[in-house]
Every structure is written in C-alpha cells, then in structure tokens.
Amino acid sequence: MLVIKCARCRKKLWKYFKIGSGEVLRCHKERIKKEFIPIEKMQKEHKLICPCGNIIALDKGKHFSMVKKSVTYSGTKDPKR
Numbered sequence: 001m002l003v004i005k006c007a008r009c010r011k012k013l014w015k016y017f018k019i020g021s022g023e024v025l026r027c028h029k030e031r032i033k034k035e036f037i038p039i040e041k042m043q044k045e046h047k048l049i050c051p052c053g054n055i056i057a058l059d060k061g062k063h064f065s066m067v068k069k070s071v072t073y074s075g076t077k078d079p080k081r
Contacts, residue, residue, distance in 0.1 A: 001033065002075040009052040010072075012036040018077040027057065027064045 002024065004013045015034040016027055032039075042048045048056040048064060056071055057064035 002073045002077065005072050006050040006052060006054050006056065007070050007072050008054040009050060011050065013050070013056065021077060021079050024071070024073055025066055027066060029062060029064070
C-alpha cells in the first residue's frame, strides 16, 4: 500500500494499492483505498489539482495518468503480481 502525496505541499492525497515494481505512472481508480482529500474537490476539467494549485494527474476514465514529479509516494509495492 502506497501513500500518494503532493510533491509541492506534501499533503496526503490517497492510499493506493500498487501492483508490480516501477514508478507510479497510472493510478487505477478501483485501487484507491482511502482518499485524504476527496477527488471530487480536486477534479477540474479532466485534471486533478491539489489545493495548493499543483496539477497532480489527468483523468483518463478508468485511471489517472500521473504528471511526473508532481507526486511523491511512500510505502511498499506488491511485486508478486
């Protein structure tokens, strides 16, 4: 389970179940387990924008396409799948 945070203001955004190794380039909506800031409040015109103004991701329907270097994460990934 990873905790996704804004790279600019360090606010926690959500807990995400990451499968496989590698960077977090996409966040599938069904794998988001807990929202610290409601996604509905961050969503503007197919973009996720942190309250500090940082653009976090683009909404692609079933997943969010993350903007590189706009988020940081901590936790462990599940390399088994």
